[in-house]
Amino acid sequence: MINNCKPQLDIRECGNDLLIAMDKSRCNLADTLDCGQCFRFAKTEQGITGIAKGRILRLSQTDEKMIFHNTTKKDFDDSWKDYFDLETDYEAIKDLLCSDSPLQNAIAAAGGIHILKQDSFEALISFLISQNNNIPRIKGSIDKLCRGFGKKLDSLDLVDSCYAFPTLSELAGVKKADLAGLSLGYRDDYILDCVQKLHDGELSLEKIAKLPIEKAREELRLIKGVGPKVAECVLLFGFYRVEAFPIDTWIKKVLAAYYPNGFPKAFAEYAGIAQQYLFHAMRLGLRL
DNA sequence: GTCCAGGCCAGAC
């Protein structure tokens, strides 16, 4: 157990922008938004642009500060501080994980990653789509889903129009034919089953959020298309259960190469965070 | 052309 010491944030308003003093090793926005946990952010010439919480967010980061463009301190305090998990003491967690050599190396390369506190419905639908799939296509399918069913957002200076991720009620009653053209392949049935079970009240994400992790896992697995990997992803990225440990092809390689006797139990409480460091480092092609 | 990408399901043993 780690004594979580809430990090102090040095926040400054500058015109329409909000500047937060932050070393990239403490929180790296590019890595955080491009490590496979979310699918709605993209690099642009100015920085990073994406959609979360039904709003368009434009970000950039230098070595010593992150910049939330067109953002008020209230927006930040009400939404983004929590979304980017900026009040968790990652340095203490990394100190613990660094006692392990492969993790120490992974953290040196990817230690700026934070776990985002995403909407659970969005995460569930997104990771249903993610199975046996590649990231560009996942992003394309999700974008089309948003354009087809989500609320249109004021796009300010952006060329493309932007759409929020559809809510459960916006997707309720959707038919298989409505999903044609989203490049979902056989995954369309999974989404239909998921939306139907949630809309009928057979399952409730609010209830799942309050369950012990074992029980939450079982409930999620009742949805067609949710197997072990997808369930762990939804728990970790949609419910902020940082003890969840998704095992994908990359992590399988990590476990085989560096943890033949299993992942250390000492890290169980933060296994999901460790997983992200290892996953990102493997994708970078590093030797740990 | 083949392979595979952040898997899961159904059926066979």
Add this chain to the structure above:
DNA sequence: GTCTGGCCTGGA
């Protein structure tokens, strides 16, 4: 309970 083939699709 464990293992295997099939599944949509697009890019390397």
